[in-house]
Amino acid sequence: MMYTDVLQSLSDGVCIIDQNYRIIFWNKQLEKWSKYGADDLLGKRLDDVYPHLKEMKYKLRIDQVLQQGPPAFFSMLLHHHVFSFPLRDGSMQAQRVTVSPLRNGDEMLALFTVVDMTRSVLRESKYKEVLASYEREIERRKHLERQNEMLVRAVDRAAEAFVIMRINGEIEYVNKAFLAQTGWVNAAFKLGESYWDKYLLSLDDSLNLMVRQVVLAAETWQGRTEIKRKDGSTFMASVSIAPIINEHGKVTHAVVVQEDISEQLKFEMQYRQSQKQEALATLIGGIAHDFNNLLSGMLGHLYLANREVKDMPKTSVRLGKIQGVANDIAGIVQQLMTFARKDEVKRRKFPLGSFVKEFVRFAEHTVPDNIKLSIDFQRADFPCQGDVESLQEALLNIIQNAVDAAVDEHESKIILGLHSWDTEGDSIWSAKYPALAEGKFAHITIEDNGVGISSDDIHKVFDPFFTTKTLGSGLGLAVAIGNVKNNHGIIDIESSTDGTIVHVWLPLLDVHASAKFHHDMPTVLSDKTVLLVDDDVLVRMTCAEMLQALGYETLQAEDGQYAVDMMQEHGDTIDLIIMDMVMPRMVGTAAASQIRQVYPDVPIIFATAYDQSISIKATKNFAHSMLMSKPFHPDTLQENIEAFLH
Numbered sequence: 001m002m003y004t005d006v007l008q009s010l011s012d013g014v015c016i017i018d019q020n021y022r023i024i025f026w027n028k029q030l031e032k033w034s035k036y037g038a039d040d041l042l043g044k045r046l047d048d049v050y051p052h053l054k055e056m057k058y059k060l061r062i063d064q065v066l067q068q069g070p071p072a073f074f075s076m077l078l079h080h081h082v083f084s085f086p087l088r089d090g091s092m093q094a095q096r097v098t099v100s101p102l103r104n105g106d107e108m109l110a111l112f113t114v115v116d117m118t119r120s121v122l123r124e125s126k127y128k129e130v131l132a133s134y135e136r137e138i139e140r141r142k143h144l145e146r147q148n149e150m151l152v153r154a155v156d157r158a159a160e161a162f163v164i165m166r167i168n169g170e171i172e173y174v175n176k177a178f179l180a181q182t183g184w185v186n187a188a189f190k191l192g193e194s195y196w197d198k199y200l201l202s203l204d205d206s207l208n209l210m211v212r213q214v215v216l217a218a219e220t221w222q223g224r225t226e227i228k229r230k231d232g233s234t235f236m237a238s239v240s241i242a243p244i245i246n247e248h249g250k251v252t253h254a255v256v257v258q259e260d261i262s263e264q265l266k267f268e269m270q271y272r273q274s275q276k277q278e279a280l281a282t283l284i285g286g287i288a289h290d291f292n293n294l295l296s297g298m299l300g301h302l303y304l305a306n307r308e309v310k311d312m313p314k315t316s317v318r319l320g321k322i323q324g325v326a327n328d329i330a331g332i333v334q335q336l337m338t339f340a341r342k343d344e345v346k347r348r349k350f351p352l353g354s355f356v357k358e359f360v361r362f363a364e365h366t367v368p369d370n371i372k373l374s375i376d377f378q379r380a381d382f383p384c385q386g387d388v389e390s391l392q393e394a395l396l397n398i399i400q401n402a403v404d405a406a407v408d409e410h411e412s413k414i415i416l417g418l419h420s421w422d423t424e425g426d427s428i429w430s431a432k433y434p435a436l437a438e439g440k441f442a443h444i445t446i447e448d449n450g451v452g453i454s455s456d457d458i459h460k461v462f463d464p465f466f467t468t469k470t471l472g473s474g475l476g477l478a479v480a481i482g483n484v485k486n487n488h489g490i491i492d493i494e495s496s497t498d499g500t501i502v503h504v505w506l507p508l509l510d511v512h513a514s515a516k517f518h519h520d521m522p523t524v525l526s527d528k529t530v531l532l533v534d535d536d537v538l539v540r541m542t543c544a545e546m547l548q549a550l551g552y553e554t555l556q557a558e559d560g561q562y563a564v565d566m567m568q569e570h571g572d573t574i575d576l577i578i579m580d581m582v583m584p585r586m587v588g589t590a591a592a593s594q595i596r597q598v599y600p601d602v603p604i605i606f607a608t609a610y611d612q613s614i615s616i617k618a619t620k621n622f623a624h625s626m627l628m629s630k631p632f633h634p635d636t637l638q639e640n641i642e643a644f645l646h
Contacts, residue, residue, distance in 0.1 A: 009244050009255060011220060013083070013114030019066055019107060021045045030114065033085040033093065050083060058082065065099045065110045072099040083114060094118045161237075163256035164244075167216065169194040172253070181237070181260050183230035195256065199227050218243045218251050227258065235262050269459075296609070296631035299323065300542030303634045304549060352382035352442050352506060356418050359392060363399050367414065371406055376417040382442040383509040386487035391506075394483035394491075397476040398446045398502045405450025405500060417445040421505060429503070433490050436505060441490075444504040453495040461493060528645055529553040529573050533563040533591070534580040534607070539630070543578070546634050552641070560586030564594045571599050576644055581608040581619075592622060603644035607632070 008028045016025035023046055026038040036049070047053040053062070061072035074082045074097040085093040094117045102109040156162075161178035165171045170192050179189060182199070220242040226234040238261050244253040302323045309315045360375055367373045399414065406412040421441035430437045453461060462481045477493075484491040489506040530552045534540040537558075544554045555570060557563040560583050567574065577595070579588040592604050606619045609630040619627050626640060 009242050010257075011116070011240060011242060013112075013116075015046070015112040015114070016102070017046050017110050017112070019109075021047050021062075023049075024109070030083075033114075033116070034083065052084075053082070062099055062110060065101050066108050068101055068103075068108050071101065073097075074099070082112075087118065094121045159259075161256070161258035161260075163195055163258065165195045165254055165256065167243075167251055167254060171195050178258065181229075181235070181258065182227065216243075216251055218245055224261070227260075235260050236265055237261060296536075296539045296542065299631045299633070300539075300546050304542075304545050307549060347386055348388070349383065349385045349509065350388055352384040352508075353377070353380055353418065355384075355388060355391070356395075356416070356444065359395055360416060362392070363396065363416070366396065366399060367403055368407060371403060371412040371414055373414050373416070376415055376419075376445075378419040380420065382418070382420070382506075384442065384487075384506055385509055386489075386506070387483070390483035391487055394480040394504075395444070395446070397480045398504075401476055402446055402448035402450065402500070402502075405452070406448040407450075409450055411449075413449055415445070415447040417443075417447070419443050420508075429492070432492070433505070436490070440508040441505040442508055444506065445501055446504075447499060447501045449499040452497050452500055453493070458493065458495055462491075527553075528575040528641075529555065529570075530641070531555045531557065531563065531566060531570075531574045531577045533557045533560065533577065533583070533588070535559050535583040536580070539580075543637075546637070550634070550638050550641075559583040560588060560591030563591045567595050567599065567602075571595075571602075574599075574602065576603045576605065576641060578605045578607060581606055589619060589622075592625070596622070605640060605644070 010027070010029060013030040013033060014025065014027040015023060015030055017023055023041045023044055026036070026041045028038075031037055041049060047059070053059065058074070061074075064070070065072050081092050082095060082097040083093075085095070087093055096115045096117050098113040098115075100111045100113070102111050156175045158175060159177055161181050162173075162175040163171060163178055164173040171194075172191060174189065174191075178184075220240065222238075222240045224236060224238055227237045227239075228234050238259045240257040242255050242257075243251045244255055246252050302319055306316055306319045306323070309319065356377070360373070364373060399416075402414045406414060419442075421436060421443040462477050481491050484504055484506075487506060489504060491505075492503050494501050494503070530547055532540055532544055532547065532554050533556075534543070535558055540556055540558070544556055547554045555566060555574065557566050560579075563577070563579065564586070567577075577592075579592055581588040583591075588606055592606075595602065595604075601624060604622060604625040606622075606625060606627045607630055608627065619625060624644070626644075628637070628640060
């Protein structure tokens with residue numbers, strides 16, 4: 001009798017039909033949602049009560065279940081209303097329905113489990129599906145004991161943990177999922193222990209008391225809390241506790257439905273981190289566009305001014321210093337964009353072993369004399385392919401963090417290591433990053449004996465703008481993780497009171513596939529005409545002056561449409577186009593597409609004030625073209641022009 005009360009007290013709806021679709025069980029929750037009493041429905045056909053179930057998308061799957069097929073799942077997105085249950089506001093209940101086969105002697109039955117997803121849909125956009133199919137075999141239901149046995153088997157096969165306890169917390173029943181979650185699968189679980197005191201450890205006294213009072217008041221409590229396992233560890237679970245009321249209206253027991261949501265929380269955290277970086281990247285990209293345009297004009301005028309004051313050495317030096325400051329400002333903008341960069345644009349093959357050795361010489365200048373910098377290298381080339389500059393920036397940021405952590409320690413030290421990764425090595429890292437067990441990787445470690453990182457902060461160290469330093473920017477490790485990912489690598493960190501180790505894994509190339517590339521510097525060309533296209537007057541005029549100073553004839557267009565018109569008039573005399581990406585009336589790629597229909601071989605240098613990763617996909621399909629970031633140095637601009645015109 002008790003187990004019948006269990007299913008009648010569940011917050012889910014339960015319905016059972018026979019081969020003729022006739023309803024033989026309709027629990028109280030379905031009575032509440034549908035406004036149909038069980039007495040009114042027993043013996044009626046389910047598809048007469050809900051005619052839309054005769055549609056093929058429902059009927060075929062239900063018939064399959066009745067023919068001893070696999071369970072059928074009707075999601076709230078694809079099959080929104082299997083049962084039409086209106087809510088108070090007039091909307092329909094969002095539900096997920098599971099139809100499972102049940103054997104009753106020689107007859108197959110179908111068990112419908114209806115989960116109300118309305119609250120979850122309103123509370124969060126993504127909610128992990130929490131109900132799994134029920135697979136159970138039952139004997140013919142001739143009397144109450146046989147029915148109770150069938151229901152117990154159904155509950156015992158559920159993916160969610162079920163606990164039945166007395167109102168004082170003494171456990172009388174647990175299903176297999178509970179034993180699996182709490183680590184009692186291969187051990188003897190003792191009934192009679194207090195669920196309140198032994199498992200709900202994260203509930204403080206006041207909350208514990210409140211939950212008990214809610215259950216005593218014949219109400220249901222739902223929430224998230226930590227559950228203790230047999231070995232003392234804990235996991236986060238979504239818990240629902242509902243009262244079981246006897247025939248006299250007294251609360252005698254409670255049923256607990258408990259689901260391990262540790263993986264869901266991890267995915268939610270990763271999703272929030274991704275959203276945070278996307279928002280910051282969007283903000284930075286918008287600011288950087290205008291900022292880089294201004295810097296382009298400033299650097300261009302500084303370059304021209306410096307050429308005009310060659311006989312004024314003091315003024316030339318001052319202009320050079322101003323140019324250096326402007327370049328530093330451009331570097332800061334680039335650093336802000338680096339942590340959110342999605343595509344690398346300077347990938348080349350290089351020996352990682354030689355690179356790291358050279359990096360040590362460079363890093364020695366940034367490590368104070370009171371800190372001992374030592375190396376632990378495996379002798380090998382470690383052939384890699386990636387962006388050397390971004391990798392150097394990442395390692396330098398990590399070294400700087402290690403310096404800050406260890407600078408005040410007695411006998412401070414930093415150890416830089418480089419070894420090949422053993423695919424059968426540390427099982428913890430291989431389990432966390434399965435790719436490490438599949439390919440060939442170089443393993444870089446940067447270890448310090450500094451103060452370490454607290455457990456509260458270690459999961460935030462890669463967040464942009466998070467810092468524990470008084471004067472820190474919070475971009476060091478954020479940039480590092482972006483750069484490592486650009487090189488298709490993996491980065492992680494472990495820390496204790498004895499110090500911190502940053503791990504970087506980089507994929508290795510097949511040694512037979514490595515190759516070296518040589519580029520000869522082109523000779524300087526003259527008498528060439530460049531079409532300069534940019535909607536920013538300052539950028540366009542300054543760049544035109546630079547091009548003229550470099551010996552090129554220039555034509556100017558203020559947007560993409562003017563560029564198309566100018567090519568129609570002067571196309572035969574134009575040797576190269578410098579095209580801004582973002583302009584009114586017609587963007588750079590659209591203008592380039594029209595120009596290429598008439599002049600398919602004209603070289604195009606696309607210029608962008610945004611992060612290149614935003615524009616590279618739009619321009620990569622254009623042959624005889626390249627992408628440059630604003631602000632660009634005159635020498636770099638000249639080199640790129642000559643590379644096309646050589």
